[in-house]
Amino acid sequence: MKRAALVAVLALAGCAAQPAPVATTPPAAAAGRVALVNPGFEEPMAQEAICPPGWGCSAHNDMSAFRFFADAKRPASGARSGCVERVGREPWALMTQAAPDIASLRGKHVRFTANVRVEGVVGDGGGVFILAQGGSGQTLAHAKEQRQDTQFWNSMHVDLVVPSEAFVLEVGLVLEGRGMACIDDAVLEVMPGK
DSSP: OOHHHHHHHHHHTTEEEOOOOBOSSOOOOOTTEEOOSSTTOOSOOOTTOSSOTTOEEEEESOGGGEEEEEEOSSOSSSSOEEEEEEOSSOSEEEEEEEOSOGGGTTTOEEEEEEEEEEEEEEEEEEEEEEEEEOTTSOEEEEEEEEESOOSSOEEEEEEEEOOTTOSEEEEEEEEEEEEEEEEEEEEEEEOTTO
16 A cells, blocks of 8 residues: 555544554564564664654654653663653544565464553553554454553564455554653564464
8 A cells, every 4th residue: 555545544433643664675584584674773764754763653643642752761672762641632642663565464473462561551661562453444353452651562473364465564553542651672473383
């Protein structure tokens, strides 16, 4: 699905978005791993940027209801983590990345794993998600794992068998409710046996 079409689908659904970047020339990844751009949030965030490099940010209706940033104070590892904090009244926000080469993932069992820290969340919580979309932007399959308050870094993961008709596979961080959620050390991998 073209980036403009994805933004149009999100806008029709009452969302505000900066499209999730698609990795065009990903760095080499370990066997079984799908290369993600800036998975450890080590690339510095430009002052005028809305989202950390390599990631797309979106929110229900009003992007200004959330602050997306690279946090150097308490990363899980390395120099930074990616965080989203609710500062307005909208119910949810996402920090996402589209997997490259969707054709090679169709029919495969994939797992998205990341370290997540959730603080002060009132609502469904923060955590990881994976979403497969069809050619018209419709959701074909999704999974998410959320927690309300961890204060510390925890490894979280979600699994999905990518539908054969998937055009886009997105992974990332979801925050539903007030508070803050942070992500670090993101890994997307094809699980053995499929």
